[in-house]
Amino acid sequence: MGEKPKELPPALPARPPSKARLPSARRSMPNNFRVENAEGSLECLPSLNKRKEGDLGFKAGHFGVKKTENDQTVESPYGGSLEDCRTRPEKIAKSDCDDNIGYFIKKKLCVWCRLPSGLWELGTIQSTSGDAALVSLSSGNVIKVHRVELLPANPDVLEGVDDLIQLSYLNEPAVLYNLQCRYSQDMIYSKAGPVLIAINPFKDVQIYGKDSIRAYRQKLTDKPHVYAVADAAYDEMMTDDVNQSIIISGESGAGKTETAKVAMQYLAALGSGSCGTEHANAILQTNCILEAFGNAKTSRNQNASRFGKLIEFHFSTAGRICGAFIQTCKLVAQLENGERSYHVFYQLCAGAPSTLKERLNLKRASEYKYLNQSDCLEIDGVDDARKFHILVEALDVVHVCKEDQEHMFSLLAAVLWLGNISFRAIDNEKHVEVLADEAVTIAAMLMGCSSQELMLSLSTPEIHGSKDSIVKRLTLRQAIDARDALAKFIYVSLFDWLVEQINKSLAVGKCRTGRSISILDIHGFESFQKNSFEQMCINYANERLQQHFNRHLFKLEQEECELDGLDWTKVDFQDNQECLNLFEKKPFGLLSMLDEESNFPKANDLTLANKFKQHLNANSCFKEEKGSTFSIRHHAGEVLYDTSGFLKKNRDRLPSVFFQLLSSCRCRLLQLFTSKELKQFQKPENDSYQIDALDPSKSSAGIDFKGQLFKLMHQLESSKPHFISCIRPNSKQLPGMYEVNLVLQQLRCCGVLEVVRISRSGYPTRMTHQEFAGRYGFLLLEDDLPQDPLSLSIAILKRFSVLPEMYQIGYTKVFLRTGQIASLEDKRKKVLRGIIGVQKYFRGHRARCHFDQLKEGVPKIPSNADGLGENTGRKAGSCETLDERQNLKKSHPENGKAKRKAGRKMSEVKVLPIKICHQIWQSFKGGCFRLRQLWCGRRRKMLNYRSNCNNLKQDGQNMNQR
Numbered sequence: 001m002g003e004k005p006k007e008l009p010p011a012l013p014a015r016p017p018s019k020a021r022l023p024s025a026r027r028s029m030p031n032n033f034r035v036e037n038a039e040g041s042l043e044c045l046p047s048l049n050k051r052k053e054g055d056l057g058f059k060a061g062h063f064g065v066k067k068t069e070n071d072q073t074v075e076s077p078y079g080g081s082l083e084d085c086r087t088r089p090e091k092i093a094k095s096d097c098d099d100n101i102g103y104f105i106k107k108k109l110c111v112w113c114r115l116p117s118g119l120w121e122l123g124t125i126q127s128t129s130g131d132a133a134l135v136s137l138s139s140g141n142v143i144k145v146h147r148v149e150l151l152p153a154n155p156d157v158l159e160g161v162d163d164l165i166q167l168s169y170l171n172e173p174a175v176l177y178n179l180q181c182r183y184s185q186d187m188i189y190s191k192a193g194p195v196l197i198a199i200n201p202f203k204d205v206q207i208y209g210k211d212s213i214r215a216y217r218q219k220l221t222d223k224p225h226v227y228a229v230a231d232a233a234y235d236e237m238m239t240d241d242v243n244q245s246i247i248i249s250g251e252s253g254a255g256k257t258e259t260a261k262v263a264m265q266y267l268a269a270l271g272s273g274s275c276g277t278e279h280a281n282a283i284l285q286t287n288c289i290l291e292a293f294g295n296a297k298t299s300r301n302q303n304a305s306r307f308g309k310l311i312e313f314h315f316s317t318a319g320r321i322c323g324a325f326i327q328t329c330k331l332v333a334q335l336e337n338g339e340r341s342y343h344v345f346y347q348l349c350a351g352a353p354s355t356l357k358e359r360l361n362l363k364r365a366s367e368y369k370y371l372n373q374s375d376c377l378e379i380d381g382v383d384d385a386r387k388f389h390i391l392v393e394a395l396d397v398v399h400v401c402k403e404d405q406e407h408m409f410s411l412l413a414a415v416l417w418l419g420n421i422s423f424r425a426i427d428n429e430k431h432v433e434v435l436a437d438e439a440v441t442i443a444a445m446l447m448g449c450s451s452q453e454l455m456l457s458l459s460t461p462e463i464h465g466s467k468d469s470i471v472k473r474l475t476l477r478q479a480i481d482a483r484d485a486l487a488k489f490i491y492v493s494l495f496d497w498l499v500e501q502i503n504k505s506l507a508v509g510k511c512r513t514g515r516s517i518s519i520l521d522i523h524g525f526e527s528f529q530k531n532s533f534e535q536m537c538i539n540y541a542n543e544r545l546q547q548h549f550n551r552h553l554f555k556l557e558q559e560e561c562e563l564d565g566l567d568w569t570k571v572d573f574q575d576n577q578e579c580l581n582l583f584e585k586k587p588f589g590l591l592s593m594l595d596e597e598s599n600f601p602k603a604n605d606l607t608l609a610n611k612f613k614q615h616l617n618a619n620s621c622f623k624e625e626k627g628s629t630f631s632i633r634h635h636a637g638e639v640l641y642d643t644s645g646f647l648k649k650n651r652d653r654l655p656s657v658f659f660q661l662l663s664s665c666r667c668r669l670l671q672l673f674t675s676k677e678l679k680q681f682q683k684p685e686n687d688s689y690q691i692d693a694l695d696p697s698k699s700s701a702g703i704d705f706k707g708q709l710f711k712l713m714h715q716l717e718s719s720k721p722h723f724i725s726c727i728r729p730n731s732k733q734l735p736g737m738y739e740v741n742l743v744l745q746q747l748r749c750c751g752v753l754e755v756v757r758i759s760r761s762g763y764p765t766r767m768t769h770q771e772f773a774g775r776y777g778f779l780l781l782e783d784d785l786p787q788d789p790l791s792l793s794i795a796i797l798k799r800f801s802v803l804p805e806m807y808q809i810g811y812t813k814v815f816l817r818t819g820q821i822a823s824l825e826d827k828r829k830k831v832l833r834g835i836i837g838v839q840k841y842f843r844g845h846r847a848r849c850h851f852d853q854l855k856e857g858v859p860k861i862p863s864n865a866d867g868l869g870e871n872t873g874r875k876a877g878s879c880e881t882l883d884e885r886q887n888l889k890k891s892h893p894e895n896g897k898a899k900r901k902a903g904r905k906m907s908e909v910k911v912l913p914i915k916i917c918h919q920i921w922q923s924f925k926g927g928c929f930r931l932r933q934l935w936c937g938r939r940r941k942m943l944n945y946r947s948n949c950n951n952l953k954q955d956g957q958n959m960n961q962r
């Protein structure tokens with residue numbers, strides 16, 4: 001029962017229930033502001049949805065091909081916005097579009113031609129005959145192709161544009177070429193409307209660092225960059241008070257982790273200052289700790305993340321970092337699968353000081369079975385020993401004390417020694433016992449137990465029946481599995497504990513404002529020759545992330561337009577819901593069935609595969625394969641999985657005998673891990689930790705993974721997302737290499753073309769009529785302004801001559817095209833500046849007058865502040881208030897002078913009420929200060945007048961207290 005919410009996907013943000021929500025404001029619209037005007041004028045908008053088929057020469061982006069519904073907006077050079085019109089080359093004026101191919105031939109314009117190899121090459125059309133065209137390619141060859149193989153190329157002036165939105169012809173080769181062109185010049189970042197595309201350079205590019213950060217912060221550049229994304233998130237958080245998230249997606253090796261680090265670097269620089277600097281530094285240091293423990297080398301990436309993470313940066317009201325929180329998504333096993341294991345093992349073996357090595361009985365990495373199974377012990381260009389020192393420094397920064405560090409390293413060494421424990425057959429049934437060698441002795445010593453206890457636990461686990469415990473020997477396979485399960489439990493618990501320590505050290509504390517920016521970096525999509533349970537989990541997480549991307553950039557965007565009654569044509573996109581159903585459906589989804597089989601004693605990996613095949617064939621994303629294999633058609637490509645090991649990995653249960661062993665160990669951390677694990681699974685009414693008492697559904701790796709993933713997604717749902725799509729340009733991890741097909745496949749996966757299409761025809765800025773009228777309404781000077789927000793919004797748009805094709809009025813919101821809000825903001829700023837200027841002069845004038853009055857009214861300033869309170873109240877009857885004196889001065893100026901003179905006597909001051917004395921004293925002191933400034937000619941400092949006065953006021957109060 002309690003599990004139920006866990007099974008639900010993240011909730012959709014609240015949406016209005018129906019379309020029929022015409023606000024009353026619309027009815028009460030004044031005569032002079034016609035909605036029809038705004039909407040009607042959209043008729044003349046070169047809007048994609050309104051354009052009749054054939055209006056444009058390029059149909060579906062090809063010459064002379066019937067446009068499909070999906071492609072209605074596809075390859076049009078006319079995005080519908082004026083900006084597009086501005087960048088639209090002269091050659092594609094509407095009159096020329098009637099016979100495009102003829103036009104392209106006549107003007108000798110370039111086209112993209114798809115070669116039989118599937119690659120695209122530039123060329124010019126020489127002639128046509130029927131559906132065939134003769135094309136002269138840039139390579140010098142002339143080939144005959146079908147018209148459908150031709151796509152219009154963009155003019156040179158659009159080569160390498162920053163934002164794909166600016167392309168006149170939006171088609172795959174145009175996008176690919178544009179990105180390639182930029183990539184070859186080390187411009188690794190480009191924009192696809194609201195999405196930043198980051199192509200992994202696989203080398204150092206000189207676009208980071210303090211100067212660059214300053215340039216983006218001061219808005220001196222608007223080139224696409226991660227800094228620009230982080231800057232926008234920061235600004236939006238500060239101005240709108242809405243939490244933000246930066247969501248980084250891409251395949252394994254595409255550069256997500258590096259991109260996340262760049263974004264973190266920017267936020268850290270922005271949020272530094274006062275105590276923020278310490279926090280910022282500590283947050284940055286967490287990268288090397290988490291990478292050491294959570295990353296490993298795979299064939300795709302030398303530094304592949306084996307876990308997902310969401311880092312929340314918390315900010316104070318002043319915009320300083322006041323803490324952070326890291327959430328992780330399950331670490332995938334990398335101990336016994338033959339790949340290079342987690343970096344930290346190699347770093348420890350290479351970099352531990354000799355005394356530590358001695359204490360841990362450490363040997364070289366090559367001597368440990370968990371490390372020497374793969375061919376790779378070292379990574380080119382990576383100095384593990386140096387990394388170890390950096391790791392220790394980072395642990396110090398996040399306040400992991402030396403004692404805990406020693407415990408951590410002991411447990412890491414224990415894991416390595418556990419892997420070296422071997423077994424000997426003792427009977428014909430291949431039952432085994434543990435070989436009593438140095439591995440078991442040292443492992444036991446590091447864990448803080450006796451080797452006898454460890455040996456016993458490793459070969460004779462108890463199986464708890466309903467009444468009696470049966471003791472039996474394990475077979476070799478079972479013993480190895482038990483040993484690996486123990487090692488994995490220790491490592492995973494250590495990782496979780498470390499994240500906990502980091503979170504404690506970065507804790508936000510009391511200054512929590514609720515303002516945060518989260519950065520999501522999860523393990524990227526993986527497809528190897530052999531894919532197992534880990535890959536399935538990772539790829540499932542990527543499907544979920546893709547769904548989030550789709551929801552925000554396609555579904556919600558379009559849904560909002562529809563609900564608000566906008567004139568809108570849907571852009572189709574590749575929805576991955578079917579694939580998610582394949583994983584999440586109950587009872588016949590991959591995860592549910594996997595769980596069911598895991599709880600069935602007689603099930604094995606083959607029966608699992610058969611079960612999948614029996615129930616999932618109807619899902620179009622599932623493909624049946626031979627034996628224990630099956631394929632899934634992921635959004636990022638088809639992956640072949642082998643169910644071998646699925647059940648064992650999913651069960652993820654530590655045999656009960658190990659709980660007994662671990663809780664009796666002297667190592668404090670091991671006791672802690674065990675008690676936590678027991679607490680998690682214990683039923684409240686049951687004090688024992690017998691395996692029967694464990695809720696099996698809670699202890700499955702698949703369900704845990706799903707739960708953690710949903711938690712992350714829920715968190716993301718409550719923030720404004722900023723997307724970064726990372727692209728892996730080649731499979732060799734080399735700089736300067738751009739594999740067109742690989743890039744194209746990734747661009748397709750992340751729906752870049754569709755995002756650009758939506759952005760071109762869309763209205764990225766949306767504000768409710770209330771917000772819009774509230775923000776810009778004061779710019780209108782007219783007396784008879786409409787009162788309702790909708791009419792006021794229209795009045796504003798009209799007053800500032802926003803072209804009708806640049807906005808749409810919805811039932812509840814104003815929708816504006818790119819660039820429109822900036823010009824309105826500009827006007828708002830100018831007017832505000834003017835208002836502030838007037839206020840400044842007025843306030844200055846008033847302060848001067850006040851000061852003059854006070855100056856004239858103060859008879860004498862005591863040289864000794866103590867004198868102020870002296871004898872207060874004496875001669876109270878003769879006391880004159882300040883006002884009285886001022887009035888007197890006004891009516892009899894000469895009298896005032898006389899008073900002033902007289903006032904120089906100390907006795908007169910004393911009779912003033914103490915409050916007024918202070919007021920005068922403060923003002924006079926402030927005034928003197930100001931006069932001195934004037935005399936010195938330092939006019940600029942005058943602007944600090946108010947703050948100085950405050951300081952003086954404080955001085956006055958202090959004096960009073962004294």
Ligand SMILES: Nc1ncnc2c1ncn2[C@@H]1O[C@H](COP(=O)(O)OP(=O)(O)OP(=O)(O)O)[C@@H](O)[C@H]1O
Pocket residue numbers: 200201202203204205250251252253254255256257258259301302303304305306522523524525726
């Ligand atoms: N901006 C960059 N500048 C220089 N090198 C980069 C950049 N981005 C990525 N790289 C290189 O690419 C490698 C892989 O990047 P990264 O580890 O960030 O990929 P990933 O997408 O996080 O992969 P995974 O999903 O497997 O963790 C890095 O180790 C680094 O060498």
